[in-house]
Amino acid sequence: MTDPLAPPLLDAQGRRMTYLRLSITDRCNFRCNYCSPASWGGKRDMLDARELARITSVFASMGIRRVRLTGGEPLIRPDILDITRNIAALPGIQHLAITTNASFLAPLAVPLREAGVTQLNLSLDTLSPETFRRISRQGDFDNILRGIDAAAGAGYASLKLNAVVMRGVNDGEVPALVAYAHARGLTPRFIELMPFGQGTPVPTAELIERLQASGLPLEPEPEEASDAASLTSGPARYWRAPGGRVGFISPLTQNFCGGCNRVRVASNGDLRSCLGGRAQAPLHQLIRGGASDVELAVAIRRALGDKPDGHRFTEPGNGATLLSMMGIGG
Numbered sequence: 001m002t003d004p005l006a007p008p009l010l011d012a013q014g015r016r017m018t019y020l021r022l023s024i025t026d027r028c029n030f031r032c033n034y035c036s037p038a039s040w041g042g043k044r045d046m047l048d049a050r051e052l053a054r055i056t057s058v059f060a061s062m063g064i065r066r067v068r069l070t071g072g073e074p075l076i077r078p079d080i081l082d083i084t085r086n087i088a089a090l091p092g093i094q095h096l097a098i099t100t101n102a103s104f105l106a107p108l109a110v111p112l113r114e115a116g117v118t119q120l121n122l123s124l125d126t127l128s129p130e131t132f133r134r135i136s137r138q139g140d141f142d143n144i145l146r147g148i149d150a151a152a153g154a155g156y157a158s159l160k161l162n163a164v165v166m167r168g169v170n171d172g173e174v175p176a177l178v179a180y181a182h183a184r185g186l187t188p189r190f191i192e193l194m195p196f197g198q199g200t201p202v203p204t205a206e207l208i209e210r211l212q213a214s215g216l217p218l219e220p221e222p223e224e225a226s227d228a229a230s231l232t233s234g235p236a237r238y239w240r241a242p243g244g245r246v247g248f249i250s251p252l253t254q255n256f257c258g259g260c261n262r263v264r265v266a267s268n269g270d271l272r273s274c275l276g277g278r279a280q281a282p283l284h285q286l287i288r289g290g291a292s293d294v295e296l297a298v299a300i301r302r303a304l305g306d307k308p309d310g311h312r313f314t315e316p317g318n319g320a321t322l323l324s325m326m327g328i329g330g
Ligand code: SF4
Pocket: 256, 257, 258, 260, 261, 262, 273, 274, 275, 276, 308, 309, 310, 311
């Protein structure tokens, strides 16, 4: 009989899973209007640092090589350095990334790199304090800028600056965000707004045309070069500009589900085989109930046997909710 703890980890479509997105909290110090309800306070974190490492070690033995910590805001957890140290030390884990709003990052940028984090994705939608307040509804803008500068000087292998583009809100700032990122050695990436909260998306093709019309020469990178240079094969497609690369993530207009290599664990410990799917394996409950690593691996494989071929967000009535996105980690 095949060992359930041995690679490969395949889903129902035969796609090989190598990338785990691990939501470590559904709490956040911001209330961005495209991401969280204004009144959302979050819940208690369900998985402690030891349980997060246990779950990740099971995935690592099955072939997961890249882990991204998401939230909520991951750096809100006081045990973030323990979490990262434990996961980075696991055999098989080659890349450990964090997606963060950067507001707690200034004092943590160097300690996180020393704890084994290889990549940071920093969320910054605007360079205007007024627009920031309009989007995030709370939070200190200067702390974010300090956090980004600290990360830029901390020696990370890869730093990305992610902006969700909303028509009439920040779409006019895209050239300025490219210049801001390139001046700090970051790769800017522009994300089509998903249909969960407020705001109107701007299709990637329109954004590229507008950037070129603003005087920024952009040339598409071959996909192989994008993957090799980006450390992680993900949904972004990259273009070259004089100051560096520019990435675009287009879940609405360029569905990338065919190349999916990812699986998610929500902050309550439920496995979600797909962003657009339902909870499929209560890993936290299984751990608390004394499940062995083999039993966890069997539950994970069973859940992936039900993974859909892609999301259906663009079809009427199929959007996820903001509350579910806070826990799943986007
Ligand atoms: S929506 Fe589902 S299938 Fe598509 S990339 Fe995300 S996890 Fe993979």
